[in-house]
Amino acid sequence: MESRNIRLAVIPGDGIGAEVVAEGLKVLEAVGTKIEATHYDLGAARYHRTGETLPDAVLEELRGYDAILLGAVGDPSVPPGILERDLLLRLRFTFDHYVNLRPVKLFPGVETRLADTPTENIDMVVVREGTEGLYAGTGGVMRRGTPYEIATQESLNTAYGVERVVRYAFEKAQSRPRKKLTLVHKTNVLAYAGDLWQRTVNRVAEEYPEVTTDYSHIDAASMFFVSQPERFDVIVTDNLFGDIITDLGAAIAGGIGLAASGNINPERTAPSMFEPVHGSAPDIAGQGKADPTATILSVAMLLEHLGLSTEAAKVEQAVADDIVERLAGWAGRTTHEIGDDITARVSS
Amino acid sequence: MESRNIRLAVIPGDGIGAEVVAEGLKVLEAVGTKIEATHYDLGAARYHRTGETLPDAVLEELRGYDAILLGAVGDPSVPPGILERDLLLRLRFTFDHYVNLRPVKLFPGVETRLADTPTENIDMVVVREGTEGLYAGTGGVMRRGTPYEIATQESLNTAYGVERVVRYAFEKAQSRPRKKLTLVHKTNVLAYAGDLWQRTVNRVAEEYPEVTTDYSHIDAASMFFVSQPERFDVIVTDNLFGDIITDLGAAIAGGIGLAASGNINPERTAPSMFEPVHGSAPDIAGQGKADPTATILSVAMLLEHLGLSTEAAKVEQAVADDIVERLAGWAGRTTHEIGDDITARVSS
Ligand SMILES: CC(C)[C@H](C(=O)O)[C@@H](O)C(=O)O
Numbered sequence: 001m002e003s004r005n006i007r008l009a010v011i012p013g014d015g016i017g018a019e020v021v022a023e024g025l026k027v028l029e030a031v032g033t034k035i036e037a038t039h040y041d042l043g044a045a046r047y048h049r050t051g052e053t054l055p056d057a058v059l060e061e062l063r064g065y066d067a068i069l070l071g072a073v074g075d076p077s078v079p080p081g082i083l084e085r086d087l088l089l090r091l092r093f094t095f096d097h098y099v100n101l102r103p104v105k106l107f108p109g110v111e112t113r114l115a116d117t118p119t120e121n122i123d124m125v126v127v128r129e130g131t132e133g134l135y136a137g138t139g140g141v142m143r144r145g146t147p148y149e150i151a152t153q154e155s156l157n158t159a160y161g162v163e164r165v166v167r168y169a170f171e172k173a174q175s176r177p178r179k180k181l182t183l184v185h186k187t188n189v190l191a192y193a194g195d196l197w198q199r200t201v202n203r204v205a206e207e208y209p210e211v212t213t214d215y216s217h218i219d220a221a222s223m224f225f226v227s228q229p230e231r232f233d234v235i236v237t238d239n240l241f242g243d244i245i246t247d248l249g250a251a252i253a254g255g256i257g258l259a260a261s262g263n264i265n266p267e268r269t270a271p272s273m274f275e276p277v278h279g280s281a282p283d284i285a286g287q288g289k290a291d292p293t294a295t296i297l298s299v300a301m302l303l304e305h306l307g308l309s310t311e312a313a314k315v316e317q318a319v320a321d322d323i324v325e326r327l328a329g330w331a332g333r334t335t336h337e338i339g340d341d342i343t344a345r346v347s348s
Numbered sequence: 349m350e351s352r353n354i355r356l357a358v359i360p361g362d363g364i365g366a367e368v369v370a371e372g373l374k375v376l377e378a379v380g381t382k383i384e385a386t387h388y389d390l391g392a393a394r395y396h397r398t399g400e401t402l403p404d405a406v407l408e409e410l411r412g413y414d415a416i417l418l419g420a421v422g423d424p425s426v427p428p429g430i431l432e433r434d435l436l437l438r439l440r441f442t443f444d445h446y447v448n449l450r451p452v453k454l455f456p457g458v459e460t461r462l463a464d465t466p467t468e469n470i471d472m473v474v475v476r477e478g479t480e481g482l483y484a485g486t487g488g489v490m491r492r493g494t495p496y497e498i499a500t501q502e503s504l505n506t507a508y509g510v511e512r513v514v515r516y517a518f519e520k521a522q523s524r525p526r527k528k529l530t531l532v533h534k535t536n537v538l539a540y541a542g543d544l545w546q547r548t549v550n551r552v553a554e555e556y557p558e559v560t561t562d563y564s565h566i567d568a569a570s571m572f573f574v575s576q577p578e579r580f581d582v583i584v585t586d587n588l589f590g591d592i593i594t595d596l597g598a599a600i601a602g603g604i605g606l607a608a609s610g611n612i613n614p615e616r617t618a619p620s621m622f623e624p625v626h627g628s629a630p631d632i633a634g635q636g637k638a639d640p641t642a643t644i645l646s647v648a649m650l651l652e653h654l655g656l657s658t659e660a661a662k663v664e665q666a667v668a669d670d671i672v673e674r675l676a677g678w679a680g681r682t683t684h685e686i687g688d689d690i691t692a693r694v695s696s
């Protein structure tokens with residue numbers, strides 16, 4: 001990795017995507033990595049121009065990169081779901097991003113929405129499954145538009161798919177001081193899928209005697225995120241439950257402007273993809289109001305994934321320092337200014 | 349209703365169920381209703397004694413009551429899901445409780461977990477569908493226990509089932525000062541079901557020109573519950589999303605000890621069932637530690653459903669007054685003491 005440049009595919013996407021990605025790239029260059037970034041104009045604009053979301057040829061080209069940095073996809077001018085499914089989810093599925101890694105961590109100096117909650121009480125990592133469950137998109141509709149319509153959605157869960165993400169989560173738990181892993185599911189209602197998840201956790205747990213395992217229903221877990229976030233260290237959960245609790249996690253850990261994520265292919269058979277948890281926020285696009293911090297933290301995850309741990313730590317520290325300054329009243333900066341300030345810190 | 353007694357079936361259930369239900373009944377009697385309560389010993393104890401969860405004959409008997417008051421079901425001695433599905437969900441399904449009504453309201457004097465949130469910012473009602481979706485329990489498993497296992501769950505959504513709950517939600521929104529209805533779903537991923545829900549809301553909306561309609565993805569809604577709960581007035585959502593956000597709602601509105609619910613059959617073709625949102629909490633059962641307030645507020649919903657609005661308001665007011673006292677430092681009461689205090693208020 002050291003001798004050659006990092007080949008990075010950049011998909012700014014829609015809305016604020018381009019603005020936040022620009023700042024992420026600035027930081028990436030400033031931290032001293034040799035990167036070679038190629039931009040791809042996928043998203044609403046291209047869809048309107050050509051009708052394409054993600055042409056097969058582009059998908060194959062993307063496969064050749066070391067990593068992908070994505071801003072955000074989704075625009076009100078495109079019917080809901082098209083860009084999400086045919087672009088974002090297609091990338092996650094094709095590149096087998098079975099680990100969707102989302103830290104939920106309160107940085108010192110960030111105010112949480114929760115009353116009287118010390119910083120150290122919110123420090124977890126959600127390992128969300130990224131390729132199965134209800135995101136398979138299977139299901140159907142019959143007698144559409146009639147009073148007899150029936151619409152179904154299917155959650156597909158395989159031993160193969162569940163075991164690999166559970167193993168990843170155990171490794172992650174093993175590497176952290178508390179060594180605690182909580183399965184979040186709804187086993188009392190989703191009996192078939194819940195049984196597979198719970199049995200898999202029980203079986204893999206035998207190989208990790210130092211890791212304490214716990215279980216929480218998704219409803220109770222959502223409550224605990226608010227009432228007792230300190231219950232959680234590493235969480236493993238399915239695609240949909242993970243989607244929900246990571247937005248909730250962002251809400252308690254300083255807001256969506258700070259929430260980073262990695263869509264990881266741990267075997268590196270295809271590039272992993274890093275993106276802020278937030279959406280394209282069309283209402284504030286182009287106004288310099290978006291906080292690029294989530295993208296910059298996603299860049300740190302990207303560096304870590306590529307083995308550049310020193311650089312990753314440097315970016316994370318720069319963000320942490322920048323955030324402490326905010327506490328001191330340094331608010332109201334534009335997207336650019338926040339990016340510049342963090343860039344200055346990593347270059348110094 | 350006035351000339352005869354209310355015939356009430358009481359299912360205390362497991363864990364703290366019996367303790368909280370006893371206080372609910374005390375308040376119900378004190379408020380001056382003529383009730384005739386019959387207890388049913390359904391739950392873990394009966395399951396262990398006889399292997400029965402809900403015998404058909406009992407189910408038919410229950411059908412004859414005016415309403416059902418339920419404590420909580422679930423015990424660690426019974427494999428997860430058995431009592432939930434064969435008792436609780438069977439009641440909801442058989443008696444067609446298609447509206448699961450869950451107010452999320454911050455009482456003055458109650459501390460919310462959210463920082464700097466005025467009481468009036470948390471005042472919504474969640475109309476959760478109660479008979480469809482992933483709760484249908486359909487799905488299956490193949491090659492169980494092998495590396496090739498596949499487990500599926502199906503979400504079943506019908507025009508019939510969605511429209512009736514959506515209509516109920518519009519009526520509810522129409523009756524409230526803000527007249528705002530938010531559909532919560534995940535239309536960008538659950539395309540078939542989401543399309544049915546969204547189309548139904550759009551169509552019924554035409555009949556309610558005074559109601560403002562809004563949409564929020566479940567992940568964003570979970571975030572907004574924490575960051576901006578004032579966005580919501582009435583929410584309509586499916587069974588699983590409703591399960592999750594009402595626990596989250598409890599967490600922001602003073603905790604699970606205050607969250608009431610009604611499983612409503614609006615056409616009254618079968619008895620409606622009222623229950624606290626909390627579970628059986630086996631860890632604190634029998635210790636007089638459970639807060640019966642959620643059950644007492646569920647009793648108020650029961651009274652309202654039976655047309656006894658004056659009595660319902662009296663119970664709600666008694667709870668509100670009791671809660672203000674708590675603020676003044678009146679903590680540490682037992683289950684009985686809280687019940688006694690609220691009873692004294694409704695009798696005075
Ligand atoms: C845009 C949407 C399809 C996506 C998801 O549901 O995974 C988003 O909410 C996320 O969490 O990355």
Ligand SMILES: CC(C)[C@H](C(=O)O)[C@@H](O)C(=O)O
Binds near residue numbers: 189219433436591625
């Ligand atoms: C016990 C369980 C089956 C139930 C549900 O999921 O509906 C509970 O969580 C609730 O919200 O009433």
